[in-house]
Amino acid sequence: MPKRPLSPGRVRAARQSARVTVASAAGFYSALYLLDRPVVAIYALFAPIALGVLSPIPGGGRDRARTILVALPMAVALTALGTTLAVTTASAVAGMLVIGFAISFASAYGPAAAGAVPGLLLFYVLACFPPYEPDTLPQRLGGLLAGVVLLVLCELLLLPAPPVQPYRSRIAAALDLAAAAALAFAQGHRHAPERARHLREAGLGLRLSQAPPASRPTGAGRTDRALAQAGSATRRVLDQLARMAERPDSATAADPPSEELLRCVADGCTGTAGALRGARAVPAPESLEEMIAEFVAVRARPSNTGLGTDTRASRRLLEFRSGLLVAASSALTAQAAVAVAIGGRRDSAGLPPEQFWYARPSALRLRVLRLTGNLTLRSVLFQNAVRTALGLGAARLVAGALDLSHGFWVLLAVLTLGRTTAGATWSTVRSAAVGTLVGALAAGVLIFEAGGHVEVYAAVLVPAMFVAFSVGPIAGPAWAQGLFTLVVAAAFSQLAPADWRLAEARLLDVLAGCTIGLVCGVLAWPAGAHAEVRRGVADVLRSTGPLVRATVSAVVRAPGEPLPGPSGASGATDPSGATDPSGATGAADGPRPRHGGAEEALRVTRHRLRIAEGAYAQYRTEGGRDAADSGPDWHLALNCVSHAVVGSHWLPRLAYGAAPPEAVRWANESAGRLAAAMDDAAAFPPDGVRAEPTPLPHELAAAAPTPVLPELVDVDTWLRTLAAELTAIGGSGPDGPRAAARGDEGQAARGDEGQPVTGGDASAPEEG
Numbered sequence: 001m002p003k004r005p006l007s008p009g010r011v012r013a014a015r016q017s018a019r020v021t022v023a024s025a026a027g028f029y030s031a032l033y034l035l036d037r038p039v040v041a042i043y044a045l046f047a048p049i050a051l052g053v054l055s056p057i058p059g060g061g062r063d064r065a066r067t068i069l070v071a072l073p074m075a076v077a078l079t080a081l082g083t084t085l086a087v088t089t090a091s092a093v094a095g096m097l098v099i100g101f102a103i104s105f106a107s108a109y110g111p112a113a114a115g116a117v118p119g120l121l122l123f124y125v126l127a128c129f130p131p132y133e134p135d136t137l138p139q140r141l142g143g144l145l146a147g148v149v150l151l152v153l154c155e156l157l158l159l160p161a162p163p164v165q166p167y168r169s170r171i172a173a174a175l176d177l178a179a180a181a182a183l184a185f186a187q188g189h190r191h192a193p194e195r196a197r198h199l200r201e202a203g204l205g206l207r208l209s210q211a212p213p214a215s216r217p218t219g220a221g222r223t224d225r226a227l228a229q230a231g232s233a234t235r236r237v238l239d240q241l242a243r244m245a246e247r248p249d250s251a252t253a254a255d256p257p258s259e260e261l262l263r264c265v266a267d268g269c270t271g272t273a274g275a276l277r278g279a280r281a282v283p284a285p286e287s288l289e290e291m292i293a294e295f296v297a298v299r300a301r302p303s304n305t306g307l308g309t310d311t312r313a314s315r316r317l318l319e320f321r322s323g324l325l326v327a328a329s330s331a332l333t334a335q336a337a338v339a340v341a342i343g344g345r346r347d348s349a350g351l352p353p354e355q356f357w358y359a360r361p362s363a364l365r366l367r368v369l370r371l372t373g374n375l376t377l378r379s380v381l382f383q384n385a386v387r388t389a390l391g392l393g394a395a396r397l398v399a400g401a402l403d404l405s406h407g408f409w410v411l412l413a414v415l416t417l418g419r420t421t422a423g424a425t426w427s428t429v430r431s432a433a434v435g436t437l438v439g440a441l442a443a444g445v446l447i448f449e450a451g452g453h454v455e456v457y458a459a460v461l462v463p464a465m466f467v468a469f470s471v472g473p474i475a476g477p478a479w480a481q482g483l484f485t486l487v488v489a490a491a492f493s494q495l496a497p498a499d500w501r502l503a504e505a506r507l508l509d510v511l512a513g514c515t516i517g518l519v520c521g522v523l524a525w526p527a528g529a530h531a532e533v534r535r536g537v538a539d540v541l542r543s544t545g546p547l548v549r550a551t552v553s554a555v556v557r558a559p560g561e562p563l564p565g566p567s568g569a570s571g572a573t574d575p576s577g578a579t580d581p582s583g584a585t586g587a588a589d590g591p592r593p594r595h596g597g598a599e600e601a602l603r604v605t606r607h608r609l610r611i612a613e614g615a616y617a618q619y620r621t622e623g624g625r626d627a628a629d630s631g632p633d634w635h636l637a638l639n640c641v642s643h644a645v646v647g648s649h650w651l652p653r654l655a656y657g658a659a660p661p662e663a664v665r666w667a668n669e670s671a672g673r674l675a676a677a678m679d680d681a682a683a684f685p686p687d688g689v690r691a692e693p694t695p696l697p698h699e700l701a702a703a704a705p706t707p708v709l710p711e712l713v714d715v716d717t718w719l720r721t722l723a724a725e726l727t728a729i730g731g732s733g734p735d736g737p738r739a740a741a742r743g744d745e746g747q748a749a750r751g752d753e754g755q756p757v758t759g760g761d762a763s764a765p766e767e768g
Contacts (some may be wrong), residue, residue: 009475010474015159016438017470020052022158025462028491037137038495040143045491046126047075047147054223054416055119058111058214061160065152071116072148075123078103079144082127083137089400093357098398099124099390108374108381109367110219118415119216125411126390129399163652167215167227168342172276174202174234175261175334181241181268182194182327186262188254196284203238206231208469211618220370225358226341236646237269240327247320258324264291265331272335275342282343285336285351296654299325299707315701318713319592325714329650352649354602378539378611380532380618383525384420391520395513404512409488413513417477418521420618421528425521426478429514435478439485440507446486447493454494461490463650481510529619534684536612537637541682542606544644548600548722551648555711556659556667602648609641632684633729640725647718654714656670657707662700663703667715670694674719674726681726688731692724 031037042299050706051057057067078099084097107114127140155161181195208216208228223750265289272282299321326672333355338347340359347359358366374381391414398408450456464487472480485506504588525531616634659667670693677691696716704712 005294012161013473015161016052016468017466017468019154019158019239020048020151020469020591021046021465022051023147023154024465027143027147027150027462029236029458032494033145037139037143037304039139041145042080043126043140043143044147044150045143046122047144048151049469050076050119050122051116051148052151053473054122055116056213057115057119058164059161060214063112063154063164063214064156064161067112067116067150068152071120071144074120075144075148078120078124079127079140080137081209082124083134083140086130086132087134088132089397092400093393093396095128096124096307097389097393100392101385104385104388105371105374105381106679107384108220108370109217110221110224111213114142114217115213115444116550117621121388121415122412123346125415126408126706128396129408129411130403144475144649147264164214167211167217167231169499170206170211170215171227171231171334171338172233172273174206174238175269175273175276177202178234178237178241178331179266179273181238181245182266185241186259186266187534188259190245191248191411192245195236195240195554199242199245202236203242204235205233206238220367221363221595222358223341224368225366226356229355230334230337230341233330233337236330236698237265237327237334239705240323240330242321243326244320249554255320258296258321259357261291261324261328262289265328268335272331272338275338282339283335285332285339288332289351292325294330295321295325296710297329300710303386312698314737319717320709322491322713322717325654354399355649364562372455372458373607373610374614376611378532378536378615379422380529383532384618384758387520387524388415388418390524391415391517394516398512398516404505406492406509407508410513410516411508413510414517414520417481417514418517419528420525421530422518422521422526424528425518431476431478431517432481433514434509435480436485436507436510438478439482440504442482443489443506444504446489450493457493459493462489464490487508488651510701521628529615533617533619534632534635535610536608536615537632540605540612540635540641540683541678543601543608544641545603547605547648548644548678548719549671549717550601550677551644551651552667552671552715552719553650555599555654555715556664558658558661558664561765583720593649598648602645603647605642607647609638612641613638617662632688632731636725637681637729640722640729643718643725644722647722651711651714651718654711657705657711659699659703659712661709663704663708663712666694666697667712670719674723675728677723681729682729686731689726693719693723695720 024045024047027048028041030043031041051071053070057064059067081095081099082092085091091700103117103124107117112242173427177199177390181199184195204210207219208231217224217231219225267281268285269289271280274280275282299318332351336351336356337346340356345359349354361369376382392411394412395411396407398404399410404410412430417425417428419428446456446460462481468480468483468487469733472483488506554691616638674691676691677689681689681691696712701709701712
């Protein structure tokens with residue numbers, strides 16, 4: 001019978017275990033037996049464990065080595081600070097609270113920072129537990145440096161992790177596919193269901209959950225934000241082209257203006273893909289922008305194919321052109337975002353400045369905005385940082401007050417076993433307690449049988465570390481704690497004479513840490529992200545209603561109605577509420593400036609959207625979450641809001657001319673009905689909501705002036721798409737409607753069920 005191949009996860013764990021084991025053993029044995037420096041040996045042992053096992057640093061070998069070197073100065077500072085503050089229990093606890101919160105909260109900077117957080121906390125924990133020995137600081141730092149250097153060398157030379165495909169390569173491949181599809185459409189090959197399937201599959205590949213953590217552009221810097229926006233915009237291009245390919249042949253007759261724009265979109269996508277691969281310079285978005293402007297100027301005119309005599313055919317043509325305009329605008333957004341990400345552009349040219357608010361601020365300003373935007377009780381990052389700080393502070397207080405000989409193990413248990421929900425914490429600590437008990441019994445047997453023969457412990461340590469670091473991450477907390485108990489027993493027995501009480505101390509300390517972690521999990525946000533995702537989605541749905549009404553009012557304007565005042569063009573806002581002071585405004589014939597109410601609605605919606613996205617991202621990573629669980633479809637709700645934000649950026653730019661009073665009345669009533677449905681949906685009724693905006697009446701479309709009809713079709717399509725997504729969210733009951741609505745609106749609802757497009761902060765969620 002053929003053997004089953006090892007899973008990739010097991011192979012990665014074994015390779016990482018080999019690197020950490022070699023680095024830890026080399027430093028520990030050299031310091032202890034060649035230099036006779038036990039303190040150096042302890043830090044040389046734990047430094048690779050901290051940054052190699054406890055810290056899930058993403059990326060290939062070079063990426064991991066780079067992150068470890070960047071974290072080294074912080075590790076040195078935390079070790080020095082922990083050594084200094086260990087003078088009293090009070091100072092150590094105070095430092096643990098402040099540093100525990102600050103380091104944990106730094107995970108907002110992105111996956112690399114989040115991965116290094118546990119290891120950095122371990123350096124402070126290791127240095128601040130009793131006894132107070134400031135004279136050993138040089139030895140501690142020497143062991144730390146030796147362990148980190150050895151780990152970096154092993155990451156680079158010993159079975160290095162393969163490099164990770166960058167996210168920009170995924171975007172480039174998707175843009176190539178979009179270019180091929182757009183060119184095929186321009187050549188008359190319209191109805192192609194198989195092509196539509198490939199386009200949607202490529203769009204799924206751009207979801208952050210499909211990318212390795214190391215390549216996800218979720219950092220606070222300009223490049224990551226721009227790449228995330230480029231991926232989102234590319235996803236919309238693929239989805240819109242897929243919808244075009246699914247339209248019947250009767251609705252996709254030849255149209256020269258559309259074919260010309262499709263060729264321009266194909267050229268733009270090809271050029272952007274080449275720039276992402278480094279094969280050519282980043283193309284300027286002005287060319288595609290000019291082509292879009294020319295298309296907007298002629299899209300209300302009938303086609304020269306004879307459809308102008310058929311009112312319904314003309315309406316279908318306008319709907320097709322409106323969809324094409326969405327695809328072209330998304331391609332333009334992707335091109336402009338890539339120009340910011342890798343081309344160094346610091347402006348958005350003639351594009352909506354609020355979409356690219358991150359292009360102007362400095363890197364430091366962007367990082368500050370990321371942190372200040374999460375300084376709220378509704379942020380799960382803030383909640384997790386508070387929970388971690390309280391747990392570590394309580395553990396340090398217990399270790400100091402009870403004068404535990406190995407109080408470090410209490411803090412380590414809190415650090416490694418704490419989870420974001422009380423239920424998950426209980427499940428973890430229960431397994432960990434069983435594993436530690438078994439491990440303590442094994443360690444007691446080892447110590448009893450070995451007696452004072454240090455060579456036995458030295459021989460056991462290396463295989464114990466390799467098994468613990470390769471099996472523990474895969475098999476779960478019981479195995480991890482049990483095997484690690486054996487590792488620490490074998491290590492500490494070489495530092496000083498040991499008896500069975502060492503295993504007893506390990507067991508009691510871990511149980512104390514488990515208890516502290518469980519109490520903190522019960523008292524501090526025990527439901528984890530479940531309550532926050534519900535509250536966050538409800539808040540953002542309520543703020544989206546006013547945004548929809550304000551956007552429609554800005555697009556469909558009655559004759560003689562004055563344009564909004566310049567207060568609305570005060571500059572781009574970021575998701576945290578900060579304002580870009582550039583104050584860029586459009587030309588006289590360009591986008592209409594926002595009035596104060598619309599600008600405030602956009603600011604509030606984007607800020608609440610980012611908070612809800614963060615809650616959803618954690619919700620999908622918590623234990624016990626099923627991607628197909630009953631209740632509201634949170635992810636689709638976030639997508640619905642995201643599409644509302646994108647529409648608020650673009651629709652006012654595409655609207656020209658005053659509309660008849662009947663059209664204004666229809667638009668406002670339809671937007672009002674959708675806004676009311678959003679308020680109702682925020683309560684998540686058991687049966688969901690049925691959002692039904694009034695469709696654009698045929699007689700109203702027939703009587704509308706030629707320059708105004710396209711904007712009415714745009715608004716109608718946008719509102720129907722939002723309504724379909726809102727209806728598909730479902731209710732809070734187990735039998736709430738979850739299937740997307742049928743028809744074109746249903747395709748719109750299903751098509752973008754990937755990474756939401758925030759238009760602002762790039763810390764978008766991924767579906768776990």
